[in-house]
Amino acid sequence: MEIGIIGATGYSGNVLYSLLKQHPQVTKINLYGHQQTNSTTSYLDEEIPSFQGEHLPLQAFNAEKIMAENDCLFFATPAGVAKQLATPLLAADFPIIDLSGDFRLKDPAEYSKWYQQPAASAEQLAKAEYGLCEFNDHPTAAYIANPGCYATATLLGLAPLIIEHLIELKSIVVDAKSGVSGAGKKLSASSHFSFINENAWLYKLNQHKHIPEILQQMQNWDDQVQAVQFSTTLIPITRGIMATIYAQLKPGITPKQIDDVYRKHYQTKPFVRWRSTELPMIKNVTGSNYCDLGYGYNPATNVITVVSVIDNLLKGAAGQAVQNFNLMWHFPETTGLPQLPIFP
C-alpha cells in the first residue's frame, strides 16, 4: 500500500513516519504539507536531522493528487488544518486517519467552544468515527478520528467502571500528568527547558480540549454522565501520560468485582495490560503502544484509584493511528507496532 502523511515534521508525524516505515504492508510513504503550493521544496531529513537519510520531499497539498497516489491518508496536523483540507477527501470517502481533534466531536458547537474556531459541518462530522480502538475494533467509516492522548489514557482507565455502572459518576476526579511533547514543538515560555525542568505545573484546570471528547465517549457508555473533573499537570519528561482516576464505588461494589471487570474487558486486547493491584508507571509503556492499568481501593474512603499510563506519541497518537489503520484494513491489530517498551 502507498500511504500519505500530512504533517510528518511534527512530533506525532515523526513517530507515525517511523512506524509506517517499518510496517510490512506499507510499500511507499508520500509526505505533504498544509499548503497548496510550496515556494521551495524541503525534505524530511532537512527538517528532522535525526532522520538523516530519509530524503523524502514535502509536497504541496493537492487532494486529487493525494487520492491518486495513495491508498490511505494520515493527518498529523494541528487543530484546524484537517477540517480545512478534508472536504474533497470526505466527499470521495477516501480512507483517512486523522490524528487531530477536528473530527472527534459530533457537536459543532462543542468544537467551536473548546477549540475557539469554527467547526466542520455536522454532516461532515457525522461521517467520522471516533477511533478508540479497544472499543471500536470494527471501524466502518472511511474517516477515523484518532483520539487525543489524554482522552485515550483517561477513557481506557474509566471504560469498565462506566460501562458496568460501578462508580458514583459525580465523584470522578481525573488528575492527569503529562510530558512536554504533548504540546508539540511550538515554542512557548512554558516549553522552555529552564521553565519545565525541576518543575511541575497544573496548566489546565477543567480547560483541556480533550475534555469534550472524554465526555462524549463516556456519555455513549452511560447517558447519566454529566461532567468530569479533569486537570492536566506538566512534569519534566518528554514523553508519557499518567491519568490518575479517583471515584467512589457504588454501594455494594467490591474491589474483587473491579478486578474481574477490567480483566473481562481487556483480556483479549493486545495493547492493554491490566496489572491489577500493581500500579503501573510511565516507564512501563514508553516506546510502546501499550496502555497499562492498575488500581487500588481504600476502604476508609470507599474510593477506587485507577492509574492509566501511555506513551502520548504512541498509544496517544501515532501508535493508535497505526492500530486504527490495521483495524480499518483488516490487518492483524498489532502489525507494524513495536511490541516492547523501551527500558531503561
Place this chain on the structure above:
Amino acid sequence: MEIGIIGATGYSGNVLYSLLKQHPQVTKINLYGHQQTNSTTSYLDEEIPSFQGEHLPLQAFNAEKIMAENDCLFFATPAGVAKQLATPLLAADFPIIDLSGDFRLKDPAEYSKWYQQPAASAEQLAKAEYGLCEFNDHPTAAYIANPGCYATATLLGLAPLIIEHLIELKSIVVDAKSGVSGAGKKLSASSHFSFINENAWLYKLNQHKHIPEILQQMQNWDDQVQAVQFSTTLIPITRGIMATIYAQLKPGITPKQIDDVYRKHYQTKPFVRWRSTELPMIKNVTGSNYCDLGYGYNPATNVITVVSVIDNLLKGAAGQAVQNFNLMWHFPETTGLPQLPIFP
C-alpha cells in the same frame, strides 16, 4: 546561641546546617551523630563535598554534653532515632526541634501502625507540640515536632476549607507529587536515575506515613473528619512537592467565599502566598520557605481544586524547622530564612 544538630549529613540536615549558618542569632553550630561512640571522627566537609571548608567534627551522641554545650537541639534523623535518644532531653525539658516523625502523632498505636516500630510513650508524646507554624505560632512546648513535607503542603492547602467547614469532607482527594529528595539519600531501585528519569510513579496509595499526621491535624480543626484519600507520585525532580487537593463545596458556598477565607487566614503569614485563581507551580517556591496556594472552581462538578506547592527540604523540613526555632525563641518569624525563590 549555640545550636546542636543530630543528623547534619542527611538532605534535611544539609539544608538545616546551611540555614543556621546564616542565621544572625546563631553563633556556633555543633554536630552530632546517632551513636554514643565514634570509632573515628569524621567531618562534615568530608561527608558532604559541596560543603568543603566546613570542617566540623561529627561528635558522638551524649545527652549531657549536648545539653551543656547548646541552647537548642535539632534532630534531622530518620524515623526511630529521636525517640531512642530523646528520653533524657525530654526529661530535662531541653529545647528541641525534631524534623523526624517520631513525636508528631499523639497516639502511640497510630505511630506503631504507620512506622512499623514501637512508639515513644504516650507521656513523652504528650510533651511534644505539632509545629505547623502558621497554625501554631505561639509554641509553648520545649519539644517541637516539625511537620512532614507532604503534611505541610496538604494541611496548609486544606486548612481554611476545614476550619471554616466549606467542603464535603468525604469528597476530599489529595493527589500529591514529589521530587526524589523527599525519600532521602538512601539507595534503592526507585532512587536510581535511570528508573526515575523520564518517569512518574504513584508509589504510595493511601500508604504514606504522613497520612496520620494530616488526619490528626484535620481532626483538631474539625472532629467530623474521618479519613482522607491520599496518593503520592514521584516525578523526576530533586526538590519540590505539589499537593493537588480536590473537594466538593458544601451547598451554598461560593468561589468568592473561598477566596476570602484563604486571604483572611494567610494575609498575615509571611511564608504563605495566596495566589487566588493563579495556580502556583513548584518552581515558584524552590529554594524558599514559601508555601504558595491557588485555586479554581468548576461549576459543572461543584469541585474546588486547591494547588499547594512547597520546597520539601525548606518549608517541608529545614525551613519550617528554623521558622519553629524563631517562634520558639521569639525572634521575628522570617529571621535567617531566604526570602526569594531560586529562579530559574
Place this chain on the structure above:
Amino acid sequence: MEIGIIGATGYSGNVLYSLLKQHPQVTKINLYGHQQTNSTTSYLDEEIPSFQGEHLPLQAFNAEKIMAENDCLFFATPAGVAKQLATPLLAADFPIIDLSGDFRLKDPAEYSKWYQQPAASAEQLAKAEYGLCEFNDHPTAAYIANPGCYATATLLGLAPLIIEHLIELKSIVVDAKSGVSGAGKKLSASSHFSFINENAWLYKLNQHKHIPEILQQMQNWDDQVQAVQFSTTLIPITRGIMATIYAQLKPGITPKQIDDVYRKHYQTKPFVRWRSTELPMIKNVTGSNYCDLGYGYNPATNVITVVSVIDNLLKGAAGQAVQNFNLMWHFPETTGLPQLPIFP
C-alpha cells in the same frame, strides 16, 4: 534460529531481548542466569515489569543444555562472568556474542590491570574476535567480543584519522560524555537521582576500562599509537554517549581531506552517518543503531574536532551485538535493527 541470552535482566540484556524478539530470523529465545542452579525459578516479566507478558523462565546455566537448545548464545553479563562460564563453549567453538569486556583484550595482563581480576587464558583470548562491525564486517571467529560503548563511539570517530595517518598522535584528547545507564542498574551513590540530576561529573580521568580496548584497536590501525588522553563525564540523561575528539592535523592536511576520508570509509556502512560540518547531537541517534559523526576545523589552533554520538545500549551494546549476529550468520547487516531514532 533459537537464541540464548545470559543476563537478560540487565539493561543491555533488556534491549537485546527486545531486538531479538523482533528479529525475523529468530524463532525462539531462551534465557539463562549466571548460576548452575536456581533455588526458585523467576521469570523475565517478574524481573522487568515493563516486559509484562514476556513470561519466560530464567533457567540455570548449563553449558551442555545451552548448546543443545540454541544456535547462538549472547552474554549480556557484568565483567568476570563470561570468562568463568565460557570454557566449555569455547572448547566446542559454539557461536557466541559476548557483550562484556572479558574477551576484548588480547593481553591477559592488560585485562588483570584494568579489570582488577584474573583474565581468561591467552589461548582463550586468542579465539575471540573484537567485533567493531564497521571494521570487522567478515567475522570468522565463533566468539565475538562485542566492543564497549565508549570504545565504539571513540573508535568510529577516530578510525579514519588513525588509519590514514592524518593527525599528530600525541595531541589526541577524547572528552566523552555519557548517560547513567552506561553504569548498569547497580545501586551506588553516584546513580542516585538527586546526585546526578542537575549535575555533571568527570568520574573517570584516564581510568575507564574501555581505554585498553581503544588503544589495542588504534594500535592495530597504527602501531605508532602509544597512549590516549581519555576522560568520561556523567551527564543527567539515561541513554547516550557523545565522544568529543580533539587532535592536531599533521602538516599539510586540509579539512577537505578530512571530509573526504570519512566519506570514503563510511559511505557503505549502513549504521554510520557522516554529517560533515554539521555536528550531531545525542538525540540524533537515541533509540537507533546509528553512530553519527561530524567535524569542525579551527585554523587558529590547527585542531580538528570530531563529534561521535551513539545510543550506548544500542550501537554501544545490544544493537551492535545484533549487528555482529547478522554478520556472523550472513544476514543483511541491518536485519532486525530499528531503522530510525526516537524523536523527540
Place this chain on the structure above:
Amino acid sequence: MEIGIIGATGYSGNVLYSLLKQHPQVTKINLYGHQQTNSTTSYLDEEIPSFQGEHLPLQAFNAEKIMAENDCLFFATPAGVAKQLATPLLAADFPIIDLSGDFRLKDPAEYSKWYQQPAASAEQLAKAEYGLCEFNDHPTAAYIANPGCYATATLLGLAPLIIEHLIELKSIVVDAKSGVSGAGKKLSASSHFSFINENAWLYKLNQHKHIPEILQQMQNWDDQVQAVQFSTTLIPITRGIMATIYAQLKPGITPKQIDDVYRKHYQTKPFVRWRSTELPMIKNVTGSNYCDLGYGYNPATNVITVVSVIDNLLKGAAGQAVQNFNLMWHFPETTGLPQLPIFP
C-alpha cells in the same frame, strides 16, 4: 546605598535582585527597563511570578534620574544594550557594574567581529575594567565589565598555568559544558524542553562570544598566547558550567608543582576552592558563588586536566557582580553572598 538594576527580569537580573535584596549594605533597589518611555508600567512580581510580593515598578530608562536616585548601577542586559545607554553614565564616571559583554573587550574590532554589531568607542572601552575578581581585587575604574560565565570558569581554571608558564600553550583544549540558563530566557528551538532533555549538543565550536575575552585575559598574563581551542556543549541542566581543560606540561614540570601553584594563587581567595586531585562536579557549587577546581595528571600522555565548575548565574554572572560591587565599595568580599552550595 541605593542601587539600580537595568534588566531585572532576565535570568541574571532575577538572581542579582535576590542577592542585592539580602545585601546588608543595600537599603533600596530601583528597577529600570531599556526604553526611555513605558507605555504602561509593569512590576517585577508580575513579570516573575516566583517573586510574588516584590511589587517594584520597572521604570523607564533615564540616565539623569538614575544617577540622582542611585549610588551604583548594574546592567543585566543582553549584548548591545549597555553600550547604547551608558554614554552619559560613563561621561559622569558613575559607578557601574555591567554583566553584559559590551565593555569587556578593549579592541572595538574584536567586539564587532564576535558580537556582529558596532562596538562602543575605544575611548569608552578604555574606561572599563575587566572584573575577574580573583585577579582584579582592587578595581579602580568606575565601570566594571563583569566577565562572562564561560570566561570565568575557564580563566580561573587556566590562570595559574598561564601566569606561571607551566604548560605548552598550543596544546590547550577547553571542553566546556553548560546548562540551558546560560542562553537566557529567549525562546528558540534549542531551548525547547523536548529538544534539550535526554540530549547533549556541541552547539558552538570555536565560535562562542566569550572566546575573545578569554584570549584577551590570557594574553595579559602571557603575551605568547595566540589562540585557544574552545567548545561549548549544552547539557540538560538548568544551571552550571563545567570547563574541562587539557594541556601538556612543559618539560620538567611535575604534578606536585601544579598543586603548589594553584594552592598559592587561591588560598586567600574566599570563592575559589582548590580540591587538588579530587575533581569537582557542578553540584558542588550550584547556588553558591564558588568556583571549585581540581586536577589530574596522566604520565602516559603528559597531559594535565583541570576541571573548573561554577554556577553560571552566580559566580558566572550575578554573584561575581556582587563580588565586584563589594570590591568596588571596599566591603568585605563575601558580603551578601550566600556561603554554601545548595545540596542536593
